[in-house]
Amino acid sequence: MKKIFALLTMLTLALSVSAFRIEHGNNVAINQPVNENLYIAGGTITINAPVHGDLIVAGGTIVINDTVTNDILLAGGNVTFNGFVGDDIRCAGGDLHIVKNVTGDVVVAGGKVMIDQGVEIGNLLLSGGEATLNGKVKGEVKSAVGNFTFNGSAQKLVCRAGKIDFNGTVMGKTIIAAPEIVIGSDAIFHDDVRYWNKQGSLDFKQSLKNGTAIFDPSLKIERGGWHVLGFSLLGVLWFIGMAFLMIILLQYFFSPTMKNAGDTFITDSLKSLGVGFLFLTAFPVLIILSFVTIIGLPVGVILLFFYIMALLFATTITSVVVTNWIHNRKNYKWNFWQLVGVALGIFTVLKLISFIPFIGWLFMLIMACIAFGAILLNIQWRREHQQPEVIE
Structure with missing residues (x-):
């Protein structure tokens, strides 16, 4: 943080x-x-x-x-x-x-x-x-x-x-x-x-x-x-390359959070779904409110940027969370590059599913909400304060 x-x-x-x-x-x-x-x-x-x-x-x-x-x-x-x-x-x-x-x-x-x-x-x-x-x-x-x-x-x-x-x-x-x-x-x-x-x-x-x-x-x-699937190979390779890079960054810099989110992904899926849906719907309201004042405007721009990035890389983020869930549930001993490789494969599957009209979109929306919610539930938003010493 x-x-x-x-x-x-x-x-x-x-x-x-x-x-x-x-x-x-x-x-x-x-x-x-x-x-x-x-x-x-x-x-x-x-x-x-x-x-x-x-x-x-x-x-x-x-x-x-x-x-x-x-x-x-x-x-x-x-x-x-x-x-x-x-x-x-x-x-x-x-x-x-x-x-x-x-x-x-x-x-x-x-x-x-x-x-x-x-x-x-x-x-x-x-x-x-x-x-x-x-x-x-x-x-x-x-x-x-x-x-x-x-x-x-x-x-x-x-x-x-x-x-x-x-x-x-x-x-x-x-x-x-x-x-x-x-x-x-x-x-x-x-x-x-x-x-x-x-x-x-x-x-x-x-x-x-x-x-x-x-x-x-x-x-x-x-x-x-x-x-x-109707897209040029150059575009497909560029798209997969960007996803691969994003997976590496997510797994490298946020490995503990992704690991914990993987545990929460299924064990507390309903709560994660609610939190993720709240993030997708309520966060834009927070951004708009931050635009009201001049002091909050730069923060609003930053929040808008990260919100757009979260939407653009929703499938990538979801694939990393799902990979960590599989890794934790099966007690695999995957190293960093194995985790990245599996996440890239899951990303490809999720992207193919998203091409299915309506059902694919709905499935991806639910998966993304659960993934976002699981991540938010496992972020340490503040430090735990030490218990005050009791003087007898």
Whole structure:
């Protein structure tokens, strides 16, 4: 707890010396200019005025209709970037649509990604189910997607996909690999092309201007190997890697708490369920109340951050608690890395269960509530005071 308190203190000091603004709610609209960093969490979010700072936003439907001077860090369901961005975009979501220029780089993971014609961006790192690039990338494109349609231009291109429709221009070297590659009549390659497709040959028509095309078997993609449950392999590996790292941190720094929570997980499951449900529902009220005063605002920001992190890593946290319950109940003698490995396996199973409509979501909600409750019941919130000495 001392480490957590010290971390909270440092974050509070950092936030107190920087200008920021926080908005939240089911429907959030920004209609006046914002001259500091902007943090938003909500259902439907619309930004109709310039943000002269960073934009950190999480929501269901997000529409950005005006300029963001600095970076954008975003997570959402349906997202439209309809305003100029003065620095980088890093985002994850369902449907992502970029309509205006981005001065910096774009790092994006989504189910469907669209970059419009006339849009200019720096570099592009792309992962998703379906992506269409109609604009101009002034630097390099790296992508691993299901279906990739390239109608724009780039300096360099590295793309692995299930299918590639190529009808754009690449000034530098190109690497493309997919079971199916279609080269359109408007495709132009100004340098060498290394490629792999299922047929083992490809008609480049008149697209090769200064370089040559080389079939490279080392680029081979095993059929279905780049997609898991509709997600690109790059996205899946990144997701599992983040979960693996979080499991290591939880088990290393909070091993006693997780061990005790494992005992409580089943032996006092009903109480844990109640406490966990109270945490998920009542904690946001505490956050809102902390925003009421200027003194409590930095603390509110920190609480909001940790609450969002708890929700994002709910499956990871649950998997660690369940692993410790199994370890304790069976009296196994697992070492640290065995615990981590089992937790990662349980995380994978829980994540697969969560894909089941309704039943999976309900199951995961109950499991997460029990896990959160078990952890909260085993945190030592204050020291036990020594009994006063009795003087006779």
